[in-house]
């Protein structure tokens with residue numbers, strides 16, 4: 041009997057080893073993975089050698105580190121270019137709320153001010169002093185704001201890029217840090233153009249002119265390969281902000297990517313999908329960890345563990361802005377009752393989500409359907425515990441609700 045069990049265990053470890061890489065590539069390829077290439081290779085060889093305990097610890101360490109890793113984003117540019125407004129928008133905070141970065145005021149200080157993300161305090165956006173003064177000196181500026189501490193720089197201008205921006209970038213480059221140019225307030229310029237040339241106005245053409253103009257300014261200052269993102273802080277779903285998000289996520293190292301991705305506002309269905317994919321990957325890695333430890337198909341689902349299910353559901357609702365406080369905000373914004381906003385959502389009632397003729401059967405159905413519809417988490421017989429089906433089911437339901445809310449905010453009827 042014992043011999044049989046051992047043989048079974050060995051076969052399962054081998055099966056994990058052979059399926060790990062293809063399955064992981066499948067679930068993580070679209071938006072960049074949480075595990076670095078080194079870690080992936082390490083796990084692969086550890087599984088082949090049967091060092092399953094070490095694999096479980098390494099996965100746990102990586103998951104924990106990715107939750108707590110600090111991410112410091114510097115937002116700079118001249119005074120009045122929309123830096124503080126951008127910071128509030130990313131943090132999902134109204135400009136009049138407590139802890140918001142104050143906007144529209146003239147800057148007098150040379151101090152950088154950090155603003156924590158309300159849900160992910162390890163993600164900080166730094167409001168840097170303006171760079172537009174005639175006596176601007178990039179070296180002293182970057183010294184004063186402690187250039188070392190930032191992961192990357194977002195450089196704002198609401199009109200044209202100048203020699204000051206370029207000087208700043210030259211210093212940032214010396215420190216081997218990444219930077220991104222943002223041309224803000226495009227909504228205002230479009231509106232002005234529309235008013236002044238109502239007959240010939242073309243949104244696409246005006247945007248192209250703005251883009252070309254910024255690129256020419258930068259090229260005139262010796263930066264011909266620069267890229268500029270056109271953004272309205274009052275409408276992040278529009279223009280180039282979704283592209284900027286995507287670029288930043290791709291450029292970050294694997295260990296920092298998830299923290300940033302989860303902290304980003306849901307400005308597009310693609311952003312919601314990215315978050316969903318990141319969380320799906322986490323669920324998969326948790327499942328792999330359990331699977332590696334047990335080296336047996338895990339069957340650890342405890343139906344009456346309502347508390348932990350409730351916690352998991354609340355966590356996802358919070359991540360996707362489907363929590364009670366966010367729903368109230370959406371209702372106020374759309375001038376509708378909270379009941380109306382809640383009506384089409386499916387993730388608000390835990391018991392309704394898990395009850396059925398036979399809860400277990402239903403869960404397995406959901407799990408199977410979900411997995412095969414989402415790039416084969418079950419991938420060719422890779423077993424994951426029923427607990428993870430539940431998590432996937434919750435994640436899927438909450439992400440769908442987030443899309444319903446997002447469409448509602450855009451004015452598409454619920």
Ligand SMILES: Nc1nc2c(ncn2[C@@H]2O[C@H](COP(=O)(O)OP(=O)(O)O)[C@@H](O)[C@H]2O)c(=O)[nH]1
Pocket residue numbers: 118119120121122123124125126142143144145147224225226227228271272273274
């Ligand atoms: N129309 C429009 N106004 C903006 C935008 N971003 C900022 N503003 C406004 O521009 C002014 C200066 O913005 P602020 O964020 O304080 O600039 P900062 O000095 O760079 O921090 C404020 O009155 C903002 O409301 C934008 O994208 N579009």
Ligand SMILES: [Mg+2]
Pocket residue numbers: 120123124125142143144145147167
């Ligand atoms: Mg400001």
